[in-house]
Amino acid sequence: MVEKSKRIDKLIDDLYSVDPRIESERVLLITESYKETENQPVIIRRAKALEKILGNMSLVIRPDELIVGNLTKSPRGTQIFPEFSNQWLEEEFDRIEKRTGDLFRISEEVKRELSEAFKYWKGRTTNELATELMFPETKDAMNAGVFTVGNYYFNGVGHISVDYGKVLEIGLKGIKEEAQQELDSLDYGDPEAVTKSHFLEAVIISTNAVINYANRLASLAAEEANRTSDNKRKNELAKISENLRRVPEYPAESFYEALQSFWIIQAVIQIESNGHSISPMRFDQYVYPFYKKDVEGGRISEDCAQELLDCLWVKFNDVNKIRDEGSTKAFGGYPMFQNLIVGGQNGRGIDATNPLSFACLEATAHTKLPQPSLSIRVWNKTPEALLHKAGDVSRMGLGMPAYYSDEVIIPALENRGISLQDARDYGIIGCVEPQVGGKTEGWHDAAFFNIPKVLELTLNNGYADGKKVGLQTGDAASYTSYEQLEAAFKKQMEYFVKLLINADNSVDVAHGQRTPLPFLSSMVDCCIKKGKSLQEGGAHYNFTGPQGVGIANAGDSLMAIKKVVFEEGKLTLPELKQVLDSNFGKGASISQAAPADKLTNVDLTNLTSEKLVDLLKDLLAEQQNPTPVAAAATNKDGEYIRQLLINGAPKFGNDIDEVDDIVREVALIYCEEVQKYTNPRGGTFQPGLYPVSANVSCGMETKASADGRYEGEPLADGVSPTSGRDQNGPTAAMNSVAKLDHHIASNGTLLNQKFHPSALQGEEGLNNLSALVRGYFEQKGMHVQFNVISREKLMDAQKNPDKYKNLVVRVAGYSAHFVSLDKSIQEDIIARTEQVF
Secondary structure, eight states: OOOOOHHHHHHEEEEEEESOOOOOHHHHHHHHHHTTTTTSSSHHHHHHHHHHHHHSSSOOOOOTOSOOOSSSSTOOBBBOTTTOHHHHHHHTTTGGGSSSSSOOOOOHHHHHHHHHHHHHHTTTHHHHHHHHSOOOOOOHHHTTSSOHHHHHHHOOOOOOOOOHHHHHHHHHHHHHHHHHHHHHHOOOTTTTHHHHHOOOOOOOHHHHHHHHHHHHHHHHHHHHHOEEEEEEEHHHHHHHHHHHHTTTOOOOSSSSHHHHHHHHHHHHHHOOOOOOBOOOSSSSSSHHHHIIIIIISSOHHHHHHHHHHHHHHHHTTOOOOOOOOGGGTTTTTTTTOOEEEEEBBBBTBBBOOOOOHHHHHHHHHHHHSSSSSEEEEEEETTOOOOOOOHHIIIIIIIIOOEEHHHHHHHHHHTTTTTHHHHHTEEEETTTEEEEEETTTEEOEEEEEEHHHHHHHHHHHHTTEEEESSSOOOGGGGGEEESHHHHHHHHHHHHHHHHHHHHHHHHHHHHHHOOOOOOOHTTTTTTTTHTTOOOOGGGGSEEEEEEEEEEEEHHHHHHHHHHIIIISSSSHHHHHHHHHHHTTTGOOOOOGGSHHHHHHHHOGGGOOOOOHHHHHHHHHHOOOOOOOHHHHHEEEEEEEEHHHHHHHHOOTSSSOOOOHHHHHHHHHHHHHHHHHTBBBBTSOOOBBBBTTTHHHHHHTTTEEEEEEEOOOOTTOTTTOOTTTTTTOOHOOOOOOOOTOOOOOTTTTTOOOEEEEOOGGHHHHHHHHHHHHHHHHHHTOOOOOEEEOOOOHHHHHHHHHGGGGGTOEEEOOOSSSSEGGSSSSSHHHHHHOOOEEEO
8 A cells, every 4th residue: 555645634623624615706707708709609618708817817836736727716615607507696696605505615806806896797697598498387386396407507417427538649739739620621601600610710719728728827837936945846846847748639658648738627517607517537547548557567656656546536625515504404515526536347348457547546545535536346256365455445434436337327328328338437426426438418416306396286186386387187086096096106207307408408498509618528539520519419329317306215105005095095195295294293292192101192203213113013903993083183293193194104225125125116216217308419318216305405495294294394416215214224226125126326326324333344344345345236236336435424423514524425426525515404314314234
């Protein structure tokens, strides 16, 4: 194992020495550029805006850095992107520093500068155009909490991996030459020649702008080298300057140059747009030739290479963005989702694990930071040594790496029309989204669709808070069988998915018309050849991927209704609806819940599930000649009924086919409906089943549900069982999840598991973890990730945040510093079932 350089802790301390700040520089520069380019083609305006920003923004080389390229002046600061949306930010100026999660500092001067600049953007944003394009029914559904498209509705798209390997091989000079060749060969008789020429000109402008940015940094490094009296730092700065004179303009010739070239590309993509999830993906594949030549060829030591890699890992955490306050409930912890994956097979079906795969895992172990979001591909030929190294990192408690199954993802991508060779070369975008890097505009995270909310609307005949937002499929009293209810639920799902499609396509069109991205597009296959930006359909593969949230809650609820209402007749559906409307009468006296001799003064919430089931059995046994259900219900208060729903029907996550099959059907209803539709870029919709952390915000929008969940409580996390309902251990939980059809959810599924640290101790712990992962993937599970931390430690961190500033945990498809999270997300993590073997 390579020792960590002392430099790394210094870099980390400097990076986290101050709170993140909001800066105005980009806003002022892009506004000035747009005013200068009125009436020019939008793609040219975008290129010239990037040119203005990169040519005039403040440059910073932070102390002791070896990999350079800043997005902001202050560490972990954020620029503002007014072209996407801005009104929400101005409305939140006075609350930003008071947030309970994702806090930012903002000066009064910056507030004034932003307010003045925002005046120009009134009526010009993608958000405003998208809103105008949506149907009124679509906006009603969003306002009711059925789904949200907030990710791209307010921000850039991101969620992409460019062809980094191509940049390392031919440089931006080579890409610029490709664009020039296409421009020179245009047929003037081609009806698209004009728009193609504008795009190609924009590519040339933007690549030149990035080369100039690198040269500006090279000059700054040289100046700082001349100023410093520290000979070691002088030599480091001189080398930095030398690197930047070569890359990314020219092909990289060394491991160090490859890392520096990569970082310039990574940084500028996130200056051009604030779309997150700019993911390096198969970094250990396209960078390995440089590592091999230098390290295995003896040009640099393994220690030196690891230090450079660790420096890059720290640099990933300098990238930040501000989201609206509501979105921090779904994306808490300053996440940027820069997913980097190691291992797996190559395009020819041969295992691609190499020494850089191990070095990447070591870099995460050294830095212990949330970014990059590290992942590992697993298949039947994955070396056990790599899986054990991954397990070693997992039990550090960082929530990384996440584990992905080649055996499921490759055929799932083939099913979407991706070639076998390309599918074998997949990586992961953002949280859990499979993608072919450098060829795809995937539009992952396109929306979060609240499935339990649709069931709630079904029980309320399409009404939410007195307003009709769905179909009128019948009131609760009209359903005489479970099959009728299920059919109505399916009709509501079909209707709301159609509205979701309208919302996504409206936002998609708005981005294509107002914010095409020429630099990003230049590094994705087919864009230059087609003469089209990504936003106009230039990529080789085009998808849109909205996520279904809360399948376990919806499935458990339907199971409880089927069992308690239709099979056993212990409640009628109107009675159930009444108790759900009252939030289970929360706070009511338990003494009214059942006959006094059995339940008077009994706190049901503190009973073990076994004792509660026995108690309910005793009660039911006494009711050999029950009164009519309507009369009997008056003797039961909300908490009694809630416990009946929880304990009177099986729950997902315990390897019980009856309920697992219902959850599978709920997921299929959503997935099969989503995949029917196409997007404006000539691609198709593909469903996913993961929430980021939107299970918390979606829960806030959802009333009490028939699985026993109180109003406002979080929904289940991804495809994971509802917290606390999986009581038969990790293998049973994974068996339940593996019964889902993960192949159809090709935009990704997410399974969170939390282990007590004692469960993974020693060699036996590593072997158990490896066997658990392989066993789950053999059953066709797609993804799993682990929090290895005790509930007691999390609760202490919540009470004493200053003691745990460096505590990193897995939130959803990403890791974050626990103390930076909103309390609602912290509570959701604490509540997850703690597994042991």
